[in-house]
Amino acid sequence: MPELPEIETIKRDLENIIIGKRIKDVEVKVARIIKEPSVENFIKGVQNKEIKEVLRRGKVLILKLSAQYLVIHLRMTGQIIYGDKQEKSKIVFLLSDGKYLNFLDQRVMGEIKLINDWRDLPFIKQMGPEPLDKGFSLEKFQEMLKGKKTKIKPLLMDQGFIAGIGNLYAVEILFRAKANPLRPANSLVLSEIKKIYSAIKEVLEEGIWHRGSSVDTYRDARGEKGKFEQRIRVYGRKGEPCFGCGDPIEKITLGGRGTYFCPKCQK
DNA sequence: CGGGGCTCCTGTGCGC
């Protein structure tokens, strides 16, 4: 599942590959992925537009074109792969260098929009801070947690609270911080908040360093798998021995999502 | 306002 580190990896790859190139044409094989404008206007809107910049906000990938923005959300199984045209592509952009930018998506939950300003999207407007920005300080995190009765794990996954963290990284962050996913946010004391805060930065940076995790279908912009999955401590390890104490890892459902943790190490 | 549950979607893997 592409989360902040995976999208950031794709963003950095694409920066080196496609900036300055033009989209000559686009083939829309699955219309429902294009959320706005109409498919017809989408095609007209991207034709012969230069890719000026690649941006990321949370789990959202943004390509700045000559006038508008191409906003891409990969959701669960979306992939953006540069190179030859791929048979399974749902959307194919033909670039001015003769290569293709393929949008693939097994479960077809991804979304692409062409809009005047990405900052106007409601989902972006209500999004929480970028966890790797300097502005996301310990003090700010402390402030954000105040009065939040929500369990810490779903809270970390709430894009309105903090941007870019999904199920896998939320689970890994809490294991690193030795915090139980069920803890109400406002029950955490400063020493625990500090550990979670540090773990957020560390785990996400480690994820980027290892070019993401490919436990599902994630691939980088060149179609390669990430290596962070080798660093995973708890995700998907139900019943297997905890790397901290050897007790079996437990799996519960929280907010409908599989939540892995060690009840002994995570208090 | 918060939280639970359903929805979308399809390949995989488990149980009977």
Place this chain on the structure above:
DNA sequence: TGCGCACAGGAGCCCC
């Protein structure tokens, strides 16, 4: 062995 169902989860939505 083969079939059928549950499961995977990001985010919008409804409802209590």
